Every structure is written in structure tokens, then in C-alpha cells.
Amino acid sequence: MLEYENEMFLSSMQEDGLTIAAKGLSMEKVILNMLKVYCDPGNLVLMLGCSDTEEQYFRGELEKDGCTYPPKKITTDVSTGERERVYREGGVLYITTRILVVDMLMERIPISLITGIIVTKAHRIMDSAQDSFILRLYRQKNKEGFIKAFSASPVSFSAGFCQVERVMKNLFIRHLHLWPRFQKTVATSLEVAQPEVVELHLQLTTKMKEIQTAVLEIISFTVKEVKRLNPHLLTEVLTVENTISKSFHKILQQELNPIWHQLSGKTRQLIQDLKTLRNLLVYLTQYDCITFYNLIAALRTAEMAINSSSGWVLLDSAETLFLASKERVFASIEPSKPKQARTENNKEKSDIEENPKWTIVSEILDEIKAEVKEYATDGSKDTVLIITKDDRTAGQVQDYLEIGAKALLNRMFNKVLGEKYGRREEGKQKEVKNKGQGKNSSAAPPVKNNTVRIVGKDSISGENKESEINLVIRGLDSGSYLENRALLHDIKPRFILLYDSDVTFVRQIEVYQANNPNLKTRVYFLMYKGSVEEQAYLTVIRREKEAFEKLIKDKATMVIPEDREGKTVDNDQLSRDPQKPSQILLESQNITSRKGGLNKPLVQSKVIVDMREFRSELPSLLHKRGIDIDPITLEVGDYILTPEICVERKSVSDLIGSLNNGRLYNQATSMSRFYERPMLLIEFDDKGSFSFQGKYYLSKDIQYSDIMAKLQLLTIHFPKLRILWSPSPHATAELFYELKQGRDQPDPKTAATLGVDIIDDFNSDKYNPQVRDFLAKLPGITTKNIFCILNNCENLLDLVQYTEEDLAKMLGSHQAAHQLYTALHDKIEVPETSTNQSKQNKKPVFKSRFKSKKKT
Template structure:
């Protein structure tokens, strides 16, 4: 470990706390060594909130029999808990096992939480930590996070996170920390920054896009003067955090914004995407994207930016970058491509020679020259990774034509510079025949010259007239031939397009991967020479870099450097993104450790990647001559550079805010939850009510902890955590009392259940077994309490309002007893449940399990009755006075049909229903004539109603 990692390790080991690191300053080594200490059967340490890759990486690094993964079987998990060691598990399983008592809480040594910035009050991790700290006052809690900017969102976010984690210490590790500076400064890599100017067209594109962004930002602020929109600036519009900024500022008031404001928000995201495409991708891709935004359909659905003068300039410039003045396909190449080729073919070979010349000893110099040259090229996304791979292996012309065919760009003619891809000496499946057309001016010039050279005699005049006729005929024939050749040219372009698309389909799997490996061809082998000592020249690899050609090599997902080095001594170029979708930023750390590159080319700028390279080089502790060389290719004075500087500034401001917060923060002694005085541990049931004369009535009897039975599937939501926080015991559809059952639905769940019909079946079950069924419709606390069509910022789409309301109306008509409850947030729901339970009996979990739950072993008796009976007769009986959910099952078992029920006496009904009141109510409704309303003549009861076979049908 480095010096700062050792200091971080000792801080975490000796005290519980929250550790916040800067981007690229990872805590993986600290966590790995911390787990090694507790990797024993005598301890039980739980690791939560880990990604799948982090879990696999730590498991492979620890390589111990005492490291266990979470099992899906409850019995197996109970057995593994007793084995001790390190347990990686999901939070939902941990919460359920803590509530069910499957895990020995008092034997837990501690809990380690990663990605701690996500721990909010209502999340499952906070729920698990609260359950753990209630019964275990001695175990430790250690939390880690590398996202410092997340702690700046909202008021007092870091204090809330620490309170939810039950920690009192905050450890801050920014890049400018003195210990980190001391660890990394002596081994800084050699950095060469190449500032590449953009082309004139790219500069104009950037200026026009920024002009439109500035116009839209001013427009959105003028339309919403009462809304705080300080973070919506042109500078933030081009950063990666722009979507999060929009979501945090506008999601809660989205339904209050005008339609024009919503269109502007969508257009700002479109313009940011155009800016990224301009800087990172090729001219053909940008032109294809702009064609979509110039369509009539899009013109009718945007805020109007497409009719601005700047937008028209953007459209024209995009076309000029692809087609020349003669309307020939001649796209502009990316400026960084040429710089990348120069770095690979000139800068790196020159540096190898210069470095070798500085080594005095011949043996060491030869050893250095024999080392395989490994170059790592880092870029932002998988599309750019694919772009660079195709550029280096196929060349810019073939790649750009390929992209034109892929994006349906019409190509009628090719420029002269693109004809070399169809040379006859190259086996090229995309060959287009060269077309040479004799210009019309040449024909006219020829005929004119002939005419001027003749004599003025009559005989010659006839010859001239004849020649003119022949020339006109020849001109017509040549014009027709030229048209045929142009048609053949277009036809062959179409054939070329078809072949390209066929090749693209065959290579579809290989497109847009996040890593590639290239090597140099043997073209430079002819330049191998023998030295005076009879040895092969050591500069052969350098010659291949200068003169060789790139070709694809092995798959990078199954990276085996030993095999690669054995199979090829040629220079190798690795192309990879800064982070992969599966492994995240850890993929770059793995690549650096595996291949140990001699040169790194940063095609794009990234703060995290630069620091990862710094940490890697500090671990190697090499001399200055043998350190890694880093070439940074960047467009100076552009949005790319500004975005990089903005990310640095935002991180620095976040750390400064965190340092000031730590200096002024007041942390209570009981915040760690280890004392009985912890405020977060106080249950509301133990509070004394001032209405009971100082609590005299409460002293007479022991307090009863309120209890709610929760369906296991509901532990994916935040509500069980908030219910437990209010002092209500969660056992484990929310059953509030023997009569009250609540089916909770979020907005997305409600729409899905209404469309699939699942909600109807759930309501049928609730109304059969519970007297007071309720449907709770719960909104997200960060979104408006308003049923709208969709949330454009969050992308949470749904059905229309009319469809939802109509289906809810039909639902209430079918189930008159069903009550609809609307809740603005999980916090309001928890408070509502607490109020509904006041004065009610506590539910029995065994009875609830019989009704049917995830933990039931099989179908219950009541379920069997419900399935075997006629649901229409069931619904008719439940509406009769005296029959409820408790006694309807007995009635349907004892009476075969309605006729048998009518023959029961009042005494028999009392034995059947359980109470005399219910028996009297049912007997009177069946046998006593009731007076009609408003003095109408009463009809005498007639038994003829039941003589038509209606009552003979079995239940």
C-alpha cells in the first residue's frame, strides 16, 4: 500500500466512520486489507451495497474459504451465517433475514458499506443498519464513498448520511491532501500535452451550438422568473452532470411548467448531444444526426431552435463537412486522427530511440530495446473506441464511407481522394470502377478548332457542315454514354453499400465494444538487419511502428498477457474506454496491472483516469527513464477543455464545502447508536401522551409495540424502513389490523397492474378476506403530487390520465368496499399507517400467512374455499347483513346452496355465524318483510322466488 493508503487504513481500522475519497484515489486496497483481518471463522462481517464486479474482484483477491456469497435458499443462508467469515449479500435479503431472526445479530462483528453517498433515510441499507444497531451495540460500521459531489446535493446531506450510518467520524481524502501529494509527487509519469486546434468548420459549429444554448437558457429563465434555476447555465449544459442537475431542479415542479419550458429542456439535451457528437465523433455521423433534426416531424415538436439563423448555419456546415462543392463524397477527417497517427508512428519511436540512447550500459540498453512496445489508447465511450479501431485498421476513407452507408447517407459520387480504396492491385470487396467522362467543353473546343482550320471554299464548307453534324451526333452519343456511366456508378455505389451492410451485419457483435487489441503487421521485417556481432537489430519493433500496418489481434475480454507476449513480439496497441459498463472504473486499473503499458495516449481527457495512472505509477516506483509516458490529445480552448476544467472545479468546491462542514459540524455522542440515549433508536410507542395526566394510564399497563405485516416483495420499496422508523414493528398488502389490508402501488406499478389486470385479482383477494380493503397510491417524494402523463426529465413514461382514471373508476364500481388512499410520499404513508392503527387490534402473522403470502408453504384452507366456490355467489353472500370475511367461509362449508341457508332457523344461524346479533340480522333480511320507502304498498314475501331452481345451485 502507498503511504496515504496506510494512513487511511489505520484511520478506518481504529474508529468507525465515513471515508470520502477523490475521483481516482480509490479505497480498494484499504478495503481488501481490512477484509483480510476479519477473514476468519471467529468473526462475521457483512459487506453490503457492492456491485457484482466489486464482489467478484474482492472474492478473488481474498481467495479464502471464509468468504461467502449470498444464497437464495433461506435454510442455506442460516447455515452459512453460523460459519462466520466475510458475507457478501444484497440489502433486501439482509433486511428480511434480520426481521425473521435468521441471522444472529448479536454475533455480527461489523458491517461494511460501500457507495455510502446513496444511504438516505428511507433506503434499505439504512433500515438494515438500524435493525443491526438496535440489538448490537458493540459491532462496527465502516462506510466508503468516492463520489464527493453527491454530498453537496440538498441541505445537510453529509450530516444525514452519517446519521443514517450511525458513525461519528468523517475522513476526507481530496487529491490536494498533503499525504497524497507526498505519495504521488516523486513518481509522476512523464506527460506530453498535444493541443490540437479544431478545424474551421468545427469552430463554427461549436460557436453556433453555444449561441443556441445561450438563447434557450435565457428563454427558460425569462419564462420561469419565480423558479430557482441558478444551476442551469451554458457552462453546465455541456457537462456530464447536466441531466442530474435538470432532474434535481425541475422534477418536483415539472407539472407546473409550461409546455414551452418542457420543450426547451428537451432541446438543451439535444444540443448537448450535438456538441458531444461534434467533438468526439466523425463528420458523417454528425451529418446523419442533423438530417433527423431537420425533418418536418421534429420541426413541429421542438421549441423552435431549428428555425434560428444559427441552426441553419449548423445544417449547412454539417453538409459542407461531408460533400465538397461538386457534391462529391469528401468528408472532413477528425483533427485528432492525424495527431494519433503521428504519436504512434513518430513520437513513440523517437522517444524509444532517445530513451535507449540515455542508457549507458550496453546490456541494459539492449534489454530495453527488446522489450515489447505496449501502447494503451484511452477514450471516452465505446463508439469512439470502435471509431479508432476502424481508423487504424481500415484507414479514414474506408471507415467514413462505411459510416455513410450505415447511417443511410446518400452517396452519388466519390471524390478523387477516395478512389484509391478501389485500386485493382488490392483485393477490395468495396471496389468502384473508375469513371472518366470527357467534358462537354472539350468536345466543343475540338469542333471549333476543326472549323477554324478549314478553308472557305464551298467544298470545304460542305465538309465542315458534315463534320459539325458528326460532332453533334458524337456529342449526343457521349452525353448518353456519360449518363449510362453515371447510372452504373450509382449502381455500383449501391452494390458497395449492400456489401458493406452485409459485412456490418456479420460483424455486428464486434461493433461498439469497449476494448480492442491491435498489433503491427510484418511489413517492417524486411528492414531487419544484422549487427556487426551477428545479432538481429533490436530496432525492428521501432521500424514496425514507423512503417507497419495495424491489424486486429485477440479479444480483450479474455486478456492473457503471457499468451499475447509469446505469440507476438511485435508492438501492441490497446484501445479501451475509461470505464466499462460491467466493471466500471476498475476495468482501467485491471488493464494497467495486466499489461503495464510503456506509453499511454489519452484521446479524451478524464480526471479519474489521469489519477488512476498516477496511482499506478506510484506503485511501480520506477526511475524516470522507465516510467510510463502519457500523451494527452486535447482540443485547446474548446468545450472539451472547459468541461474537463469544470469537473475539476466542481470537485474542488465539493471538498472545500465538506471540509467546512466537518469543521462546524456538531455530532452528538449518541449518534453511533451504541448508547441507549440515541434519538434514532427511540420508539414512538414509548413516548408519554400529555392527554393521559402525565402518563398515569400508561403506567398501569405495559406498552404494546404496534405491528404491521408486510409482504416480502414490498421490501424493494422505502416504506418498510420508514414504518420501522416510526416505532412500528415490521413482521415481514400491508396488514395493519385483522380487518385492514392495504395494497400499495407506486405510479409505475399502478399503471402496469391496471393494464395487466393483476390489480383486479389482488382486489378480489383483499375483499374476500378483509373487511376494510384499501388501495394506496403512493407518489415519489422527489416528484410532484400530481397524476400526469409522464415525467420528461426522469423518463418515467406511462399511460394517459384518462385511461388511468377510467380504470380506477371501474375498479371502485366492482369493489364498493375498496377505499382509495392517495399519498404524496413514503413518509406520509408511514404516518398514515400509524394513525390507522390507533385503537385497532394487532394482526396475527399466522392468520395472514394462511390468507396467502410469499412465505406460505402452500395454499391455505381459505384459498381452497375461494377457488372451489362460485365467486358470484361469494360476492352476493358477503353483501348480506351479518356475513363478513370471518364467517363467510364457515357459511359456505356448512350450507350447500341458498335453499339450505333459507331453511336455517335463527338459532342455527347463531351457531353458524358465532354471534346472536349477526344471526338476527341475516334471518330478518331473509324472512321478514320490510316496509317500502315513501308509503308504497308492501309486497308480501313469496317463496315463489326460490322455486325456480335458483337456490338449488351449490356454493
């Protein structure tokens, strides 16, 4: 380990805390060494927040080091009994948050025996209700175990008010450890052995400069329009410089989410246009002119100008953008010439603009081969690694090195624009495609005489013995940061070409060189001078530096209470009693003021929750209000508050989908049959509007009136169904608490046995659905007694022949029997009226007539 890695590891082990490090500083190595300490049957350590790639990486590295007790993973495939056995065996466990919450509530895992919890990606703790719930359950019953949190995203803590303090509060952590790139120990460790860096500042072509200027002007216009329409928005976030950043839209969305429903449709379209325009700037420097022109042509349509944009396509800058993009492909073609003339002109001249980075890559490879040939003595080949942003760019670089620029551009022209403008001559060299999985077909001899291998996709290798280097091309987006780091240590490249810049990978190169001081690495840094690409790279570094500076100031000024960790005295986060102190005192003395000081037994409030509901925040909030949670797989309802009250929770999106596919009708039928007070809870987002208005919830093809009309039909068909409207999960928890006051607690065994498929002889599937629906609409018929009628009557004629007494025995209610018998046997007679009588005076006359029972 490097010096700063060792110091980071020791500080994390000595005390519980939140460790925030800059991207690429190998925090995963610190966590790996921590796992080596705790991978023992005498410990029980839980890992939260790890992705599948990270879990595989930690497991593989531990097995390489000879770890005899590697981490285990618990998923839904592991049975309950097996999970309890794994918990007792100890060690390090990867476990899904939903399973862990349920096992903690059901006391299947010994919480008091847990050694500690390691939280990765701690910046997401505010968005993950389950992680916060787990930590609160853990700290309530375990005052000795540790909590150690890690994050490699300092920018995430710069948004919002006191973000780092709120994260530390949810983590039950008092200490904050910061490791920026400019930290003294980090800088000293990396400066011991640094790679040789060759910066190559390329010049944009004339047309590329025109396009970049035009797009920036459109972005400036769009930003001004957003500010003009919304003067209350934060101006420090909404700037032209920030719009070119990769994380701009994520940060902007966080700022706008609370007021998104208040924004006009034009404002939302302007924000979407900013994202489109930023993509144009990225594609300009990353892809070829043909791909870029094809994208621009898709934006220049009448539909786009009217419906899909805020009107920027009508600006003069947009016209410049369209013309310059076309001239990069058709520089010598006159639009007035016919198609045949244009085709012939295409064959005469190769006027397609070549990507400037291609030429530089070719020159660098020739320089490397000459150097290797001059100084190589043992006949070994050095590895050259070319880093691109994604696999598409990697494929273009590979094709360029194999068939040359002219053949590649002509092939792309024929593929994208050939049908419209005529095909072009691809050259003498023909591409041989790789056919068959696992077989590498022999391609034509590469123009640049290299052995090319793309990592992350199907490789195409050209075997050539006059070749001096092994060339590997890697798209960063094709794998995780751990896979990119592992690639450096596996192939140990002597030369690295950064075709596209990435801050995380640049730091990984620094760490790689510091760990291999004897390997003299040379890095070629390719970047367009004065371009948006350069500015975006510098903006990422600047924002990270500013985020760390803010965190340093916050650390120096923040006031942290002594009971923050909850190890000695329970803090507010661990409190579960929502009542007032006076009420708590009275109940602690087993006295109630409402009944004149009489003693009353204390009964713990309980709610039965469906297992699938633990993806939401509501179970955590109910538990925090002092209500015990009993997780069970329910077939009817989501929450059972009392023996009579069953609640089906729906978000707005779930409500729309359930109304459209009819699922809500079946759910309401089941709740109405088994519970006296079925309820439908419609829960809105606490960051959005508490209404259906606007386009925030409903799309253009779904109207507010459509949803309300379906809800009205639902309430008419199910008179017992009550609809609850809640603006947020916090309001729902308070509503449930009030509904449970003074009522009995639900029975888990009874709730678990109720289901549509447990009707036995009264199963509705064996009855005629038309007759059943008709019968359900008759007076006196309910969802509870309808199956009594269906089970005892062969047809409707048999039902008519029963007396009122027979119906009362069958239905179990004289009132229901009277209503049904009257509806079947009463006759309605309408007397004849003169034609001169007004329609307002027409009134029906009801005359009852008893019909004797007859057999047919």
C-alpha cells in the same frame, strides 16, 4: 502501499468515520487491506453497497494473497437454515440489503455479535432506505461494533443543505476524513515518480468551430428561456458552463424534483433539449463527421420542430448547425445536381472531412515505433495503450489503423447514406469480418503495420513479424474503474495515448506510475484546444476542487453531538416511541389517564409486512415509530395492520399498471374475501405533487378522468374496499399508527395461510365464470357466501327452487337469505297508462307473489 494509502488505511482503522477521497486515488486498496484484517472466523463483518464487479475484485485479490477464509455472498438462493449457519461461521459477508433487513428483524443473525459494517458508496445512503434501516437496527442492539463508510464522489456531498452532516447522521458516524488530490500527503506520494506527459493541443477544423459556436448559442438561448419562464430557479446551477458537464443533468434534476410537477411543459422540454444539445457537443469531438451528420439529420424534421423540441430548430444558429454538418460530408456537392451527377462527383473526390485525432494517432505511433526500434536491444516489444471513451470510438480507431481513413469513411458513407446519395469506392483493401465465435480471421495487412487488440469486445488481431509494438485499444465505458485499473497493472504499457480524457483514469495512471517507479511511462494527452471537450475536463476538476473546499469548511464548522454514534446514549435516530413524554411516563408506570388511572397491560404494536415491500421506505418508518415488523411472504395484501384490516400499497405508476392489466381487481377480490376491512393505499412521492394533475405522473395517452373512472368502478364492485390517499411514506406511517390504535394485533400464522389457491372445495376456477359473475351481483350475495351457493347448486334453476329457510341455512344469515329470495321471487308489474299521461307521473307498482316450489 503508497504513503497516503497507508495513512488513509490507518486513520480508517483507528476510528469509525466517513472517508471521502478524490476519484482514482485507489480507495479500493484501502478497503482491500481492511478486508484482509477481518477475513477471519472470529469476526462477523458485513459489506454494504458493493457492486458485483467490486465483490469479484476483492475476492480475487484476497485469494491471490493466500486468504484462507475469503468473503462469502448471501443471495436468495441460500436457504434460511443455510444463512444461519453462515452467520455463525463468521468472516466477511456480502449480502443483499433486503435479506439482511429480514434476517435482522427475524433475529436470524446475531446482531450483538456483529464485529462491524463497512459501507461503500456512502453518498447514496440518503437515497437507500434499506441501508439506513440496517444501520439503525444494528446500532440499537450493538453498541460496540464499528461502522466505517467510504465514498469517492465528493461532488455528491456539495448538493443540498448540510448534505455531509445528514449522511453522517444516518451512518451514526462522528469523524470525517478528507483526501483530495491537493492534500499534502497525496501530492507528495504521487510526485515521487510521475509519468512523462506530452500534451498535444489539436485545432478544430473550420466547420467544427462553426458547429460548436452554433450549439453554444442554442444552449445559451435555451438557458435564458428556462430562467425567463422560471425566475425562482437557482441561477448558480443553471449556467452555460455547467451544462457541458457530464453530471449537470443529475444535479439539475435533484434541484428540480421537489417542484417538477409545478413546471410547465415547455420548461421540461427545454431541460430535455439541454441534454440533447450537450450530446451534440460530445459527439462533435468524439465521432466522425458522417455519424454526426446522421444524428443532426434525425433532428431536422417537421415533427421534431413542432412536437419534440422547444423550438430551437427554428433559430438561425440551428440553420448554421445543419449546413455546417452537411458540408463536412458533402463539401463539393451542389444540392441542385441530380443523384447521378452527385454520385459521379463522389467518385472523383474524397471530400469527407477526416477526424483530426486520427492523423495525430498515426503520427504518434510512427514516432513510438521509430524510438522503440532505435533503443530496443533485447528484441522485446513495448505495449502501447490507446484509451477512448467507449467501444464505438475504439472500433473506429482500430478500423482507421487497419484500413486507413479514406476506406473507412467511404465504408461508413455507404452504410449510412449510400442508399440516398449513392455508393462510394471503398478502395482496394477489403475488410475481412470476424466470423465464428472464438476464431480470429486474418484481416488485410494493416496500413499502419500494427498488432491491434481491442479490450472489452471481440478482438481482431493482425499478426505481423516488420511490427515493433503491441497495440491495445480500450473503451473506458466497456468496463468498471476497477477493470481499467487492473488493465494497467496487467499489460504494463510503456506508452499511453489518451484519445479521450477522463479524470479518474488520469489519476489511476499517476498511482500506477508511483507504484512502478522504475517503469518510465509516457502519456500523450490529446485534446482540442479551445473546445468544449477541454472545458468539460477542466470543469470536472474545478467542481471536485470546490466540493472538497466546501467539505473542509463544513468539517471545521459542523457541530456533532457526543451521542451521534449511539454507543453510549441513544440518540434521536434510535428512538422508536412517537408519543409525547407525558404519555411515555404514564405508560411506564402502567397507568392510563383515559380510564381513570386503572392499570392496563402493555401490548407491543405489530404489523405484518410482505417480504417484497422491503424495497420501499415504509417498513423502516413504521419500525421507527415503535411498531414491530413481522416479515412474511403474503399472498393477500402487502400490510396486515389488524385481524380485520388488510392494505394493498400502490405507487402511482403501480396503480396505473394494475388498473390496466386487471391485477388490482384480483387483489381486491382476495382482500374482500378474507378481510372485513380491505384497503387500497395510493402512495405518492414526497418530492412530487399530491395529485394526478399535470404530466408528472400521467402520460399523454392516460388521462386523469380514465384513472378516476376505473377507481369508481372498483369501489362500486367492491363496496367494502376503502381507498387511502397518502402524500408520502412518512404520512403513511403516521396513518398506519393511527389505524392500529385500540385494535388487536394481527396473527402471522393466519395471515401466512390465507391465499387464493387455498380455497379447497370452494375454488372459483371450477365454476362457470359467467354464472359466477351474475350470481355475485345478486342481493345478499357476498364474496364469503358465494361459494356456498356454487358448491350446493348445480345450476340457477336449483337456486330458484330453494325456500327462504333453505337459503338461510346455506348462507348462514337470515337477512342475506331474505334479500336473495325476494330478488328471485318478487314480481314487478307496471300498470298500463294513457298516452296523455305525462312521463313524469309514470311510477312502477311492485306486487309480491309467492311461488310454490316446483320440481322440473
